[in-house]
Amino acid sequence: MTQSTDAFDRDVRRFVYDVVLRRGFPPTTAEAAAGLRATVDEVRACFARLAAGHILVLQSGAGEILMANPFSAVPTPFLVQFDDYACYGNCIWDAMGIVAMRGRDALIKTSCGDCGALMEVRIVTGALQSGEGVAHYALPARRWWDDIVFN
Amino acid sequence: MLLFRSEEHVTRWCKAWRMERGGILTLGQQWRLAKVWYGADRRDPTWQRKTPDEAEAIFAELGLTGPFWRLRPSA
Numbered sequence: 001m002t003q004s005t006d007a008f009d010r011d012v013r014r015f016v017y018d019v020v021l022r023r024g025f026p027p028t029t030a031e032a033a034a035g036l037r038a039t040v041d042e043v044r045a046c047f048a049r050l051a052a053g054h055i056l057v058l059q060s061g062a063g064e065i066l067m068a069n070p071f072s073a074v075p076t077p078f079l080v081q082f083d084d085y086a087c088y089g090n091c092i093w094d095a096m097g098i099v100a101m102r103g104r105d106a107l108i109k110t111s112c113g114d115c116g117a118l119m120e121v122r123i124v125t126g127a128l129q130s131g132e133g134v135a136h137y138a139l140p141a142r143r144w145w146d147d148i149v150f151n
Numbered sequence: 152m153l154l155f156r157s158e159e160h161v162t163r164w165c166k167a168w169r170m171e172r173g174g175i176l177t178l179g180q181q182w183r184l185a186k187v188w189y190g191a192d193r194r195d196p197t198w199q200r201k202t203p204d205e206a207e208a209i210f211a212e213l214g215l216t217g218p219f220w221r222l223r224p225s226a
Contacts, residue, residue: 014194021194054200055193070189091152096185101193113153114160114167121154121178128182133154135181136161137174140219141210 005049011036012046013055016068021102024087026056026068054145070094070101079109092135099123154178174219184213 003011015035019027027035032043044063050056057067065073072078072088078095080087082104089095092110099106108121113136121131139146155161158175165172176184187209191198201209203222210220 010196013198014196017192017194070185092154092181093152093185093188096182097189100182100186101189110154112156112160114155114164117156119154119156123182126186128179131178133156133178134158134161135152135154135176135178136164136172137152137176137219138170139173140221141206142222 005046008036008038008042009046009049012043013050016050016056016065020068020071024071024085026065026071026073028064029062067094070097077110081107081109096121096123174215176213176215180213180215184209187212 012032015032016026019031019035029040029043029047032038032047033040036043047056047058047063047065051058055069056065057069058064059066059073067073067090070089070093072090072094074088076088076090078089078092080089080095080098082102087098089098089108092108095108095110099108103126105124106122108123108131110119110121111117112119112133119131119133122129153164155164161172161175164170188201206222207220210216
């Protein structure tokens with residue numbers, strides 16, 4: 001890597017979101033290293049900087065991406081179905097955020113946090129077409145990043 | 152942030168988990184927040200996270216005001 005850290009971080013961020021928007025889940029450190037002609041250690045260090053800046057959330061241990069908000073790298077109760085792929089959001093905000101980010105029609109499938117009943121939200125041509133219910137934010141805004149996985 | 156069938160279900164969930172009731176958004180408010188929050192292309196080199204002032208202004212436009220929606224402790 002011969003470029004500045006800031007420039008590299010921007011390139012990594014662009015690469016991560018290119019990949020996640022194309023296929024619905026973020027790249028591994030190895031994939032990012034290969035795609036950016038960098039070393040895994042350089043990518044890992046960059047992921048850590050992006051996580052410190054609250055742009056990514058990493059899995060504990062290996063330093064792989066857990067969340068490239070609004071996308072989740074692992075299955076969650078917030079399934080987002082497009083016509084070309086299905087993926088997972090980290091919460092109802094993020095599930096809708098994925099739809100907003102892609103700008104495509106989608107069906108979100110989740111369940112009531114209380115009773116577990118299936119809940120579906122359909123978004124068509126940028127508008128909420130069907131769905132019901134309310135979103136509940138358990139923690140006040142200033143505490144969201146205290147425990148972003150819980151939140 | 153979970154989705155619930157109604158505010159009554161939120162109340163039951165809070166009681167079951169001994170949690171205080173937090174902030175409630177209608178589905179329409181949530182969709183508008185998602186569009187504003189995630190509408191910008193994060194691949195753009197000039198993209199930056201929203202500042203606390205920008206975020207609080209977005210919340211306020213959606214009617215989300217009061218201490219719960221502030222990003223900094225009150226002075």
